[in-house]
Amino acid sequence: MARHRYPFETIEPKWQARWDEEQTFTTPNPGDAGFDPAKPKYYCLDMFPYPSGAGLHVGHPEGYTATDIICRYKRMKGFHVLHPMGWDAFGLPAEQYAIKTGQHPRVTTEQNVNNFRAQLKRLGFSYDWQREVNTTDPDYVRWTQWIFLQLYHAYFDEATQRARPVAELAARGWTREQIDAVRLAFVAEVPVNWSPDLGTVLANEEVEEWKAKGNKVERRPLRQWNLRITAYAQRLIDELEDLDWPESIKLLQRNWIGRSEGAEVTFLVKRQGGRKEHEVTVFTTRPDTLFGATYLVLAPEHPLVDEVTTQAQKESVAAYRRETAAKSDMDRTEATPKKTGVATGGYAINPVNGTRIPVWVADYVLMSYGSGAIMAVPAHDERDFAFAQQFDLPIIEVVQPPGDVSGSCYAGAGVAKASGFLDGLPTAKAKELIIAWLEAHGKGRRKIHYKLRDWLFSRQRYWGEPFPILWKDGVHEALPEAELPLLAPDLDDFKPTGSPEGPLSKATDWIRHGKKARRETNTMPQWAGSCWYYLRYTDARNQQRFAGASAESYWMGAGSGKPGGVDLYVGGTEHAVLHLLYARFWHKVLHDLGHVSTREPFQKLVNQGLILGEDGQKMSKSRGNVVNPDDVVAEFGADSLRLFEMFMGPLEQVKPWSTKGVEGVNRFLAKVWRLVMEEDQEGRWVPSPSIADVPPTKMQLKILHQTIKKVTGDIESMSFNTAISQMMVCTNELAKEDPRPASVVATLVQLLNPFAPHLADEVNEILHERFGESVVPANLAYHPWPEHDEACLVEDEIEMVVQVNGKLRDRIRVAPDCPQKTCEELALACEGIKKHLDGLTIRKVIVVPKKLINIVAN
RNA sequence: GCUCUCGUGGCGGAAUCGGUAGACGCGCUAGAUUCAGGAUCUAGUGGGGAGACCCGUGGAGGUUCGAAUCCUCUCGAGAGCACCA
Structure with a gap:
């Protein structure tokens, strides 16, 4: 092997050992020895890794080096710096691996954690390892479960837009059923993505990944634990405002939450020739087009479908419903231009003009959004237009587009026409008026709708936090706090049961609690632990609380007027929506209930860009372009790896790896070394x-x-x-x-x-x-x-550029405080300039102090 | 389809406020040193031209004394969302 350009292989272990021995980067909390209340604080956080068996990849050290630079700099600037690291160690990959090898996931997780820790230490990051957390530690699980119970015991008070304890409702005489209906953690029967192969339900965003690996995923309704994140939709949008996050990430969150303003309109529907009338409520963002509604569509799952379907249509409607039931939401929303649907034979009465319009069933209307029913205005909605064309339904124009454009379907704003009392009004005004009319006549009301769904929180897995919940006679109740943490029992067989009870249902002894109660057998999703780990770091060894109040308020304390706590949070864009939204939600609940001091968890967020392989492609085993940080450290040293990852380009940017580039920064470090050292005859x-x-x-x-x-x-x-x-x-x-x-x-x-x-x-x-x-x-x-x-920095003489008509022609050297007039004269006197001015008349001379002189001439 | 981000040498990238385009690094060329070099040092390196000069930041217009930077249109790449009523 070639000799190294400088002896990093002895230098790096030496200093890593010394930082460890001397606990150089251990950070005191308020009240600890060495704590100086006069110093400002800086909380700098990395997204903690999932310790996979594959070990660290070069993407990890990118963000971690950036934060390490900031932290070392801030310490030298006189800050108390909190810079911790930990492990997001629950999760499906560990469990899958365990099933395959027969080893308990705790064993493999511990091995992986040890490997990750050693790898990170070899890169010389200045973490305070005394604060290391692991989401699978009983001490950590206790508080994850405790926070779940806070959610369980709370409801969202619409009036104050705050979470409050449900005990207040009980004191007001609410019944058990009423309270259960408003808890932030609640049980509901919802359609879920159930994978019989994995033996668990999956979050929507997990479906594709596991399907690609060959697992079946199907839609089925199950009773599941949910968290009422939708209650916080408006605050999750509004309170983004004052955060120092990239605008693109804020936008991503806003779009995900998907606020839309409009109205609910109530239609009466009736089976053709039938007696009974039913009310159907539709949600629309364009109530001003109500006069243009020419038919009504129900989602196939809509409960009123049977009520309005006539005998003649029964067969085809039933067939259509069977067909769509087989499709997942994913399949249904796949961009297919062909619209499908069937007429029910029923009709609806347009509340504003009494018109009878047909009722159809079509899967382009989703049960999970709005009320699962729409009024169709084909003249002014692309989807309705496509559907109307397909099935030859009438199209009535009720909005005059600005200008002459009379297209086939116009979805923009304009002026109302053929709309009775709305005629002549611009869209915005027409909306206001029709909503007022609907409210006055009891036919509808103003409504704000969010795309965000409640958070499906249970999984049928072994390797996750068990729910601290007991069931007695079909009724749930909280496990007493004194019994936390509730750990999963050691099972020899933690394979999926294939049933929605999950592997914990096999632990027959563990399930029994006292004489009457049984434990909940679901576990929490991997997101749970990562929702609050940044709080645990502030006081990682606290046995009384998830974090001591003084430590929490010191480290999470926000600057003047700032809403967030962590001063800098660095991680990948892949968590732009879910992790960051979930964590914000939990944080707000904890804040409302008085447990944390800020309303937002992360003041400043920076996303590091992906590092691609040397070929410019995404790194992957199959492409064979994966760079292993251990190899780079062995050949060039940790300092070279760190430096190169920072030298490649802007942190936020996607950029390809380059081995030659590492050699370049390694040469630079060797040059620094040779500023103070040189080789003698023997090469020492x-x-x-x-x-x-x-x-x-x-x-x-x-x-x-x-x-x-x-x-x-x-x-x-x-x-x-x-x-x-x-x-x-x-x-x-x-x-x-x-x-x-x-x-x-x-x-x-x-x-x-x-x-x-x-x-x-x-x-x-x-x-x-x-x-x-x-x-x-x-x-x-x-x-x-x-x-x-x-x-x-002051110079005796500076160079100024002389331009003629904006083109560089000469340079002059002048004193930095040279008056503009003198600069102008000197410039005009230049030989190289005179030549270019020959035959021209000088119109104007522009002097930019200390920079340039531009002579305008023609 | 919609939204966002981005297009600068052979390559990664600089140019913080509209003011010398290409800092720094890689690569390449020539030379020095060396038994040797995948070490080190020196000089050069956007394109064209012998040259004065000309051209040049995806493309086309525009604003300006002056545009990589601002505006309009357009092409291309990447990411996210995707029947959200």
């Missing part, structure tokens, strides 16, 4: 004679202070790539100098410390031993960050 590293305790020259100070300024600003704005490039410039300049002032090199090393901490600590130690405390500090981790001196 010895201190360089070029470095000396001499006063720096003006030029050296200038480049150094430029570098301090640039690196500091770039860390603040997380532009790590340009910070590194500036340090390269500085190093290249210093390498040319002889003698090199020790103080200048020492300062450069301080700037490099957050990026390449092993090398920085080693070089600093060498310099410290040689030049002493007065020139070089003994330790870097908490040494004050250098500050630049503007005085060192």
Whole structure:
């Protein structure tokens, strides 16, 4: 093997061991020894990993290096920095692996965690390992279950838009049934994605992944635990406002929640020739087009379908319902231009004009959105238009589009026509008026609808948190808090049962509780643990509470007027919606109930971009383009890996891996090393004679202070790539100098410390031993960050560009405070400029101070 | 289909406010040193041209003394949502 360009293979383990021994990055909580209340705090969080058997991939160190740089920088800036790490260790992959190998998931999880921890330590991240959390630890599970019970014992008070304890309702005389109907954690029969192969239900977003792996997934109604996240829909939208998140992520969340404003309209429906009338409520965002409704559509699952279907249509309606029942929501919403449906033979009365319109059943109307019924206005809705064309249904135009455009279907705003009392009104006004009319006549009301569904919270798995719930005579109740944590029993056989009871139903002893009660056998989804881990870090070993109140309010304390707690949260975009929405929801409930101090969990969010393979494709085993961080560390060292991941480009951007690029940054680090060390005849590293305790020259100070300024600003704005490039410039300049002032090199090393901490600590130690405390500090981790001196940056002479009609023609050198008039004269006097002005008349001269002079002439 | 993000050398990328396009790194070329080099150092490196110069930030227009940057249209890539009434 080729000899390394500098001895990182001895430097890196040495400093990792020392940071461990000296507990360099252990952070005190308020009241602990070493806590200084005068210091500001900074809570910098990484998305914790799922410790898979495959180990760390190069995507992990990207975000983790970015936060590590910020943390090391903030410590040097005098902050108390909370920088923790942990494991999101429950989940289906571990369980699947366990079933395959016969090993208990606890065993494989522990192995994977140990591997991940060792890998992360080899990268030199400055985590406070005393605060490590693992979602599968009994001490952690206890509080996950405790938080579930908070949800179970709470309801959402519409008037105040806050969660309140259900005990208040009981005190007001509410019945048990009434209370159960409003709990934030509740049982309901809902259509779920049940996989008989996996023996569990799946979240909608998990379906595709597991189907692709060859598992069957079907739709079936089951009694499941749900969390009432829909109650918080409006707050989850509104309270995004003051967060420092990328606009695109906020938008993604808003779209996911999917607020739409409109109205509910009640139609009377009747079977043709039948006696009985029924009311059907439809939701529409365009109540102003009510006069243009030419038919009504019910979702196939709609409960009134049977009531309105005539004898003649019974057969075809039943056949159609069977057909659609076989399709999943996924299949149904797949972009198929062909619309299908059948007439019921029933009709509806348009409440605004008494018109009789036919009632159809079609699967383009989803039972899960709105009321599962729509009024169809084919003239002004693309879908209704397509359907009407297919089945030859009437089309009535009731909105005049602006201008002359008379298309086949116009869905935009315009002016109402053929709409009685709405005629002549612009769409917005027409909406207001028709809603007022509907409300006055008891035919409908204003309504805001959200796309967001309640959160299906139970899974039929073994490797997850059991619900702290008991069943007595078919009624659920909370497990007493004193009995937490409730751990899953050790089972020899934790395979899926194939039934919705899940593997825990096999633990016949465990299920029995006392004489009468049985335990709930479902477990929580993997999201549960990740919903609150950032809170546990603030006080990870607390036995009395999920986190002590003082620790929680110190670390989560928001700055003036800010709603969020964690100062910086870095992770992948794949969690833009679900994890971040779920965590916000739990946090708000805890806040409403007085358990946490802020209304939002994460003030600032940054998404790191994906790292692609060297071929520009997504890394995958099948493509054979996966880069293993361990190999990179072995060949080039952890500092090189860290530095390269930051040098590749902007953090948020998607960018391809390059082995040559790693060599490049490795060369740079070797160059820094050679600022202080050189090789003797035998190839041993010895201190360089070029470095000396001499006063720096003006030029050296200038480049150094430029570098301090640039690196500091770039860390603040997380532009790590340009910070590194500036340090390269500085190093290249210093390498040319002889003698090199020790103080200048020492300062450069301080700037490099957050990026390449092993090398920085080693070089600093060498310099410290040689030049002493007065020139070089003994330790870097908490040494004050250098500050630049503007005085060192002023130049005697600067270059200004001279343009003629915007084209670069010459340059002049002038004093930085040169008056504009003088600059102008000097520019006009240039030989190279006169030539270009020949035969032209000068119209105007523009002088941008310290930058350029543009002569406009024709 | 809709929404968002992004198009700059051979490659990754710089250009923080509308003011010298291409910093820094990779790669490439030439040279020095070396027994040797996958080490190190020096110089060069957007395209065209002998040259003064000309062209150049996906394309076409526009605003401006001046545009990679702002506006309009258009093409292309990626991500998300996808019958949401």
